[in-house]
Amino acid sequence: MAEEKKPKKERVKKKYPMPEQPPEERIHNFNEVPIGQTEDVIKKEAQRCLQCKPSEKRKLCYDGCPVGIDIPAFIKKIQEDDLEGAIGIIKRYNNLPAVCGRVCPYENQCEGNCVVGKIKDSEPVAIGRMERFLADWERARGVKAPELPPRKDKKVAVVGSGPAGLTVAADLAKKGYQVTLFEALHSPGGVLVYGIPEFRLPKAIVRAEVSYIETLGVKLVTDAVVGKSISMQELSEQNDAIFVATGAGLPKWMNIPGENLNGILSANEFLTRANLMKSYMFPDADTPNRIGKKVATIGGGNVAMDCARTSLRLGAEESWIIYRRTETELPARIEEVHHAMQEGVKFQFLTAPVKYEGDETGYVKKMECCRMKLGEPDASGRRRPLVCPGENFELDVDTVLIAIGQSPNPIVPQTTPEIKTTKWGTIVVDDWQRTSMKGVFAAGDIATGDATVILAMGGGKRAAEAMDRYLSENEDWPAPETWEQ
């Protein structure tokens, strides 16, 4: 391998640190936690990259990237002091680098495969931080719209402006299609705007990424609930193809007694109030978000961490994560768990609520929990949590946030019987992201169930390629019986 021939030089084993707001300070504001690195540091970080060549023997950084960014190539550009060239390479693959540079689970993806990270006592190259830096560097200088090919006479409707929808809209606009992007809420971005908190992904950045996509000629229509404000039928009459990416926005409940008490909210409601509606500015913003002294968040994913950390910032005295497995099984990103712990979020593992009790005004005051232990691994490979009978105990709480996952948004399938769904409510798609309705493609959480931003973008990428093929070469569509499972 190439690196073996290079003259031996002292390797920097660890990532160059990312400066962060100190925990005791940041729990009183909604500003971003990582402050960002300098150009100088990023260039030094780039020197840590070994520029691995493609290998059949092992997976490399780009194999771990759901949108397939040519990572060694962009890092090489940084090594050569060509930052513009570097961001140019990223944007060929990824339309939302400032978002991905912040919320991607790189540790399991590109950085998880990084050869440097496999060396004893070494950390992988900080690919995510470099992506973030380059996107921010470009935005600060003013993003230039790329040169676009001549406009095609084909029209595409994209339903949902989250990560998958934005990806498809941008990719198809770059190929010259006339794209209209529909968003149900009053601001575009989907989960990037209503779900992910400001301190993890500033909304100004989402706005800038969406503006960039608008400069590609994408027409944005907000306040449009497809299936209610306009039907899929109408869209298919007005367009040559449709992409559905309506996400997993339907909160799951545990269906245990007392769940409708005041003070018990879905993660979606709590985060939408905080993020989209800016409840942290109340009463300067009109939407309230009442937070108690002792908050329990049920669940162990990124959304649960977001809830627990937002609670502290809104003034909770104690913020607990209640999770039925152990720390090892927490599905949240390590960085999020780490940040939550630094900020004083407390963890109650091997615990699940079974019942809530309210006071005379209908507010939750107590939560009965059962203790759990881990049994044999289940289908997901994680050890199944089992109830320990007779070991129930009570916790005093005045706010409970349910963050146990989201189901696919049902409005499009419910109002469009031609579109087949699975028993979990996801839209059935084939390898080309085609649905059972001709000309209609789907990706993101509506097709996969709740997953990550970058996986939704990867699905969008595949859909955009398939849609281009469908619109320009081959209008074939799978036979109806294909969709019978």
Next chain:
Amino acid sequence: MYEIVSKKDLSSDIHLLEIKAPMIAKRAKAGQFIMLMVDDKGERIPLTMADWNSEKGTVTIIELEAGKTTKQLGMLKVGDKLRSIVGPLGMETELENHGTVVCIGGGIGIALMYPVVRALKQAGNEIISIMGSKTASTMILEEEISAVSDVIHICTDDGTKGHHGFVSDILKQMLDEKKPIDMVYAVGPIIMMKVISDITRPFGVHTVVSLNPIMVDGTGMCGSCRVSIDGKTKFACVDGPEFDGHKVDFKLLIERNRRYLEEEKRSLEKFDKEVQ
């Protein structure tokens, strides 16, 4: 942005606003609602549509000044624009020919009652409308509802017009007199809908109520509007807003609608200070 094309003050604190929103106007059906937001920092609030005009591309709302947002709405002028309006949301009224339908509206609930009465009338029903307000000057849409009803009863709490008392008095009397009633439709204050449902229950008369819980997105994403129907949790925004009144847990709805009373008060006080 959605322009206000006409405005009428129906009383000192009840306003009719006609808003340009062609996508909604084209598809609106009786019983559905919209969510609106006045400005960037505004709250998203659900409001019922009193009417719509698909040719003009407008929807009409009638709103009562109750909190900060509705007060702010009341101060807007023709030509002003709203930050957001989305709809039509929720399920539409089931428009069968039931026979004789008693439609009951209380206060601002009468705004939603109007398109429902009109549609039920068109579906062939005989309509008996009962409308109640605090006082004669806050009674809305009397002429309009009268034009699409076979019989109309007016009630005021203070006796300044029609029956001196509640809408439920009239309904109770009709049921006691064994008047044939195939269905009751009620929309208004929660307590009114509860009383109506309690009155019809022993008579076995199918009773539909239109619920008004607190909502955030209005599209099924947050569950702020969850209500308990026959012991099962439903989202009023997508499963409703209409439900079988005999199955609604009204106590829960009343409690849940009081969740943000303190904040609502604080917000209104701040606004009042600012506009003085």
